[in-house]
Amino acid sequence: MNALPASQTFPVTNAIGDAVRQLFPASAPAINTLLAIASLLALVAFLPVLLIWLERKVAAHFQARLGPMRVGWHGLLQSAADGLKLVFKEVLKPEGADSFVFFLAPILPASATFLIMAVLPFDHHLQVADPPAGIIYVIGISGLSVLGILLAGWASNNKYSLLGAMRSGAQMISYEISLALLMLLVVMVSGSASLREIVLSQQGTILDWWIFKLPGLGLIAFAMYLVTSTAELNRGPFDIAEAESELTGGFATEYSGISFAMFFFAEFVNMFVAAGLATTFFLGGFLAPRIGLAFFDAVVDFVPGFVWFFAKAFLVVFIYMWFRWSFPRLRVDQLMYLEWKLLLPANLVLLTLTAFFVIRGWIL
Amino acid sequence: MMETQEKISPPGFRTGSRSDASTEEYYLNMGPQHPSTHGVLRCVLKLDGESVVEVVPHLGYIHRGIEKVAENQTYLQLIHLSDRLDYLSSFSNNLCVCLAIEEAMQIGVPERGEYIRVMLCELQRIQSHLLWWGVFGMDLGAVTAFLYGFKEREQITDIFEELCGARLTMNFFRPGGSWADVPDSFLPRVRQVISRMKGALAECHTLLTNNVIFRERTQGIGVLPAATALSHGCTGAVLRGSGVAYDVRRHDPYSIYDRFAFEIPTGARGDCFDRYLMKMEEMRQSLAILEQAAATFPGGPHRAKERAAYKLPPGSYYSQVESARGLFGVTLIADGGPKPYRVKFRSPSFSNLSVVNAIAAGHQIADLVTILASLDFVVPDLDR
Numbered sequence: 227m228n229a230l231p232a233s234q235t236f237p238v239t240n241a242i243g244d245a246v247r248q249l250f251p252a253s254a255p256a257i258n259t260l261l262a263i264a265s266l267l268a269l270v271a272f273l274p275v276l277l278i279w280l281e282r283k284v285a286a287h288f289q290a291r292l293g294p295m296r297v298g299w300h301g302l303l304q305s306a307a308d309g310l311k312l313v314f315k316e317v318l319k320p321e322g323a324d325s326f327v328f329f330l331a332p333i334l335p336a337s338a339t340f341l342i343m344a345v346l347p348f349d350h351h352l353q354v355a356d357p358p359a360g361i362i363y364v365i366g367i368s369g370l371s372v373l374g375i376l377l378a379g380w381a382s383n384n385k386y387s388l389l390g391a392m393r394s395g396a397q398m399i400s401y402e403i404s405l406a407l408l409m410l411l412v413v414m415v416s417g418s419a420s421l422r423e424i425v426l427s428q429q430g431t432i433l434d435w436w437i438f439k440l441p442g443l444g445l446i447a448f449a450m451y452l453v454t455s456t457a458e459l460n461r462g463p464f465d466i467a468e469a470e471s472e473l474t475g476g477f478a479t480e481y482s483g484i485s486f487a488m489f490f491f492a493e494f495v496n497m498f499v500a501a502g503l504a505t506t507f508f509l510g511g512f513l514a515p516r517i518g519l520a521f522f523d524a525v526v527d528f529v530p531g532f533v534w535f536f537a538k539a540f541l542v543v544f545i546y547m548w549f550r551w552s553f554p555r556l557r558v559d560q561l562m563y564l565e566w567k568l569l570l571p572a573n574l575v576l577l578t579l580t581a582f583f584v585i586r587g588w589i590l
Numbered sequence: 591m592m593e594t595q596e597k598i599s600p601p602g603f604r605t606g607s608r609s610d611a612s613t614e615e616y617y618l619n620m621g622p623q624h625p626s627t628h629g630v631l632r633c634v635l636k637l638d639g640e641s642v643v644e645v646v647p648h649l650g651y652i653h654r655g656i657e658k659v660a661e662n663q664t665y666l667q668l669i670h671l672s673d674r675l676d677y678l679s680s681f682s683n684n685l686c687v688c689l690a691i692e693e694a695m696q697i698g699v700p701e702r703g704e705y706i707r708v709m710l711c712e713l714q715r716i717q718s719h720l721l722w723w724g725v726f727g728m729d730l731g732a733v734t735a736f737l738y739g740f741k742e743r744e745q746i747t748d749i750f751e752e753l754c755g756a757r758l759t760m761n762f763f764r765p766g767g768s769w770a771d772v773p774d775s776f777l778p779r780v781r782q783v784i785s786r787m788k789g790a791l792a793e794c795h796t797l798l799t800n801n802v803i804f805r806e807r808t809q810g811i812g813v814l815p816a817a818t819a820l821s822h823g824c825t826g827a828v829l830r831g832s833g834v835a836y837d838v839r840r841h842d843p844y845s846i847y848d849r850f851a852f853e854i855p856t857g858a859r860g861d862c863f864d865r866y867l868m869k870m871e872e873m874r875q876s877l878a879i880l881e882q883a884a885a886t887f888p889g890g891p892h893r894a895k896e897r898a899a900y901k902l903p904p905g906s907y908y909s910q911v912e913s914a915r916g917l918f919g920v921t922l923i924a925d926g927g928p929k930p931y932r933v934k935f936r937s938p939s940f941s942n943l944s945v946v947n948a949i950a951a952g953h954q955i956a957d958l959v960t961i962l963a964s965l966d967f968v969v970p971d972l973d974r
Binding site for chain 1: 616618624625626640727728729730731732733734735737738741797798801803804806807954955956957959
């Protein structure tokens with residue numbers, strides 16, 4: 227394969243990117259990269275604030291109450307105020323904790339989310355980088371957040387933290403297998419491991435999205451992805467690593483101030499990333515939900531792709547929140563049972579069936 | 591690296607160290623500040639990985655010497671102290687003290703007064719169970735249950751607030767009745783609660799009881815054999831969950847409980863799920879009692895004529911009631927003066943908690959939380 231042209235290595239070919247290329251042809255790749263990283267930073271900083279507010283509002287309305295109402299319109303600025311408070315709080319380190327590892331740990335999950343955000347195709351030409359093996363990259367990077375949690379638990383010099391970290395390590399490593407197999411399934415049917423190519427392979431109507439295109443199997447795969455990624459995200463009902471009522475704060479027990487905020491922010495951006503990946507794999511990513519009627523399709527095509535991407539991702543985020551505020555927590559051994567005895571065999575069967583479908587050309 | 595220092599184990603543990611050294615047992619301090627020890631109970635756990643080898647509960651973090659304080663109060667003044675034991679069944683506790691005083695001084699209670707007592711106690715049983723239901727859900731990780739429990743509980747708490755101004759520590763009953771009559775809005779509001787609670791209970795069952803994760807977490811966990819329950823003095827839902835149909839309201843009827851028809855639910859296995867179901871069923875039975883009482887609620891005075899002084903003749907007086915948590919008993923030892931010589935409260939929480947090590951050993955930390963929640967203790971009731 228020949229070297230990719232600049233427009234493809236840096237697929238930010240929107241109006242701003244084109245303008246930069248015309249004005250500074252020589253230094254355009256550097257400027258465009260910087261712009262992309264800056265906008266990504268802004269997104270990573272803004273998303274948790276929005277998501278935390280959303281989570282609190284969704285939880286509140288599930289629980290017949292209002293949630294934050296005081297700071298800003300319907301408490302919109304509440305999480306910004308909370309974040310500001312956390313920044314100014316003293317960062318405490320427990321006695322006997324390993325300083326270097328203790329302060330390194332919160333950075334890892336945060337950077338992992340940042341790195342995965344870089345390959346999410348927000349729109350057709352709105353993606354910081356599109357490596358041909360994007361999925362392998364995603365699987366590799368997501369391991370970083372496990373590392374952060376494990377290190378946090380170990381360095382805290384606290385038994386609750388250690389228990390939480392060990393639980394989390396076992397959980398995330400187990401569920402990563404299922405997640406990887408589901409991604410493999412998508413790679414198999416779409417014939418590409420690049421995230422943008424996967425989205426483009428779903429062009430057409432709603433029925434061409436992988437959730438519907440694989441007869442029956444797509445829906446099952448999507449449901450399994452939701453369960454697996456919820457576990458991977460350490461969110462309820464699989465939040466055994468934090469398990470407030472058992473381990474007080476789990477791996478984050480000893481963290482305070484900004485280092486706690488890093489974990490907290492990473493958790494919420496991670497949720498968006500998982501939802502974004504679900505959108506990319508199963509819900510047609512930035513593609514508009516066409517249904518085959520000329521008038522309707524014209525209307526949905528008029529809406530820009532990134533709006534569709536965010537709408538779909540937030541729908542999945544809502545499902546994650548729905549899970550969390552409805553179900554009791556599983557026990558550690560039940561969680562392992564679910565993965566190794568139920569999800570993994572089911573995943574392998576699903577993969578085999580899909581392979582059979584692909585070979586026979588039964589994909590709709 | 592060589593471990594030169596001899597490991598000192600915390601006090602109270604009965605199991606010795608194991609001979610095989612494949613894994614190392616360690617100790618974990620759970621509480622007094624812990625989200626699921628419901629206050630300031632402290633448990634020291636001996637753990638093997640995630641498995642609980644032994645639990646040693648430590649009490650005393652909220653000991654206020656209430657029994658001693660009661661010795662320095664007159665009989666009327668010490669009624670309010672019983673509010674501060676099990677603050678979720680303060681009506682039952684008040685009633686228990688009043689029953690002992692009434693027995694000693696031969697005070698009768700008018701019909702309306704008896705009805706008020708029964709209805710308030712049953713309302714509070716539902717209120718207490720709703721709070722427990724919410725907390726049980728929260729301990730299992732279902733935070734939404736907590737708010738739903740509190741939402742329904744609020745209806746009943748509002749009735750109490752209108753009645754006596756207090757929402758938690760009522761101090762309402764007096765020897766011979768209660769210090770105030772119920773307001774006119776009492777009966778309509780009780781009827782409203784009855785009709786509302788039926789739907790709410792169905793909602794509770796949908797949210798928790800029928801949830802597969804909830805069942806997995808509670809069924810077969812913390813099995814309490816009936817013999818152990820009896821030998822540890824467990825009462826209330828903990829005892830009934832193990833299959834022993836004992837209820838003070840039926841077997842030693844006080845007030846006018848013998849006039850109402852209600853069932854005593856019993857469990858089959860004695861696990862956390864059975865104890866849970868007992869409480870859920872008790873709420874239904876309390877509603878049945880309330881319905882019957884509301885249908886025949888009489889008029890007339892709410893309190894017998896007040897005495898100039900409440901001085902108990904010398905002797906020992908005991909009374910017991912079925913509070914929301916089990917058998918609550920009061921012993922008053924009187925020397926003829928205006929103050930008791932000795933007061934002893936028998937609290938259900940203390941006896942119910944005593945089985946925790948017997949049923950939690952071998953389970954996991956998460957199960958210990960479930961077991962603690964299913965025993966439904968109130969920490970100020972443990973310590974007194």
